[in-house]
Amino acid sequence: MTELWFWFIEIVSSGLLVIGGLCVLIGGIGVLRMPDLYARMHASSLTDTMATLALFSGLMLQAGLTLATVKLFAIMVFLLLTGPTATYALANAALNAGLKPTGGPIDQTKLDQTKKDSV
Amino acid sequence: MIFAVISVAILVTMVLAVARAIKGPSLYDRVLAVNMFGTKTALLLAVVAFLFGREDFLDLALAYALINVVGVLAVLEFFESRTASERESAND
Numbered sequence: 422m423t424e425l426w427f428w429f430i431e432i433v434s435s436g437l438l439v440i441g442g443l444c445v446l447i448g449g450i451g452v453l454r455m456p457d458l459y460a461r462m463h464a465s466s467l468t469d470t471m472a473t474l475a476l477f478s479g480l481m482l483q484a485g486l487t488l489a490t491v492k493l494f495a496i497m498v499f500l501l502l503t504g505p506t507a508t509y510a511l512a513n514a515a516l517n518a519g520l521k522p523t524g525g526p527i528d529q530t531k532l533d534q535t536k537k538d539s540v
Numbered sequence: 541m542i543f544a545v546i547s548v549a550i551l552v553t554m555v556l557a558v559a560r561a562i563k564g565p566s567l568y569d570r571v572l573a574v575n576m577f578g579t580k581t582a583l584l585l586a587v588v589a590f591l592f593g594r595e596d597f598l599d600l601a602l603a604y605a606l607i608n609v610v611g612v613l614a615v616l617e618f619f620e621s622r623t624a625s626e627r628e629s630a631n632d
Contacts, residue, residue: 435542438542438543438546439542439546441546442545442546442549442550443549445549445550445553445580445583446549446552446553448553448576449552449553449554449556449557450556452556452557452560452572452573452576453556453559453560458566458568458569458572461560461569461572462572465572465573465575465576468553468576468579468580469576469579472583473579473583476546476583476586476587477586480586480587480590483590484590488595489589489595489598492595492598492599492602493586493598495602496582496586496598496601496602496605499602499605499606500579500582500605503605503609504579506609507575507609507612507613510612510613510616511568511571511572511575511612511616514568514616514619514620515566515568517620517623518568518619518620518623520566520568
């Protein structure tokens with residue numbers, strides 16, 4: 422019975438680790454390919470919060486009830502608190518310097534025209 | 541085995557962040573890329589701690605996360621004061 426429990430923990434933690442790895446890769450590709458600074462901030466904050474949650478939850482499940490779990494929990498709480506703060510400070514500094522969000526190459530006037538035609 | 545795969549994934553993301561730091565047209569792109577590099581370093585240290593079986597690396601991850609956030613905020617403060625002084629000298 423305990424062996425089944427160990428296998429279950431291992432499968433769940435491996436799944437969480439794979440989800441964390443995928444989030445990190447998706448965020449990295451997004452930072453490289455997004456057209457605007459503020460869109461890149463979205464991609465970077467995805468790696469900050471989602472990958473931290475998934476990766477550290479997976480690692481905590483594998484560590485069991487030891488001191489390493491407490492340390493991992495402390496690192497996770499700290500990264501979750503300071504990641505969005507740094508993103509906000511960066512966006513605030515960019516707006517104060519005058520970098521307006523243009524939103525990339527989507528043409529907004531063409532979107533409004535198609536809405537009027539469908540009505 | 542899973543830890544090695546995840547470490548390679550985090551390393552690839554760090555290379556992509558450095559590519560954005562080299563390519564990014566404005567200053568804030570580069571600060572964003574360096575901040576992302578720092579947080580990925582903390583994640584990589586935590587995964588490598590489990591890969592090598594040494595628990596001491598978790599302390600390094602905590603210390604580096606602290607240093608990274610303070611460094612990014614200091615860099616932003618420095619460039620904000622420089623932008624504010626440039627705007628004052630332009631208005632004069």
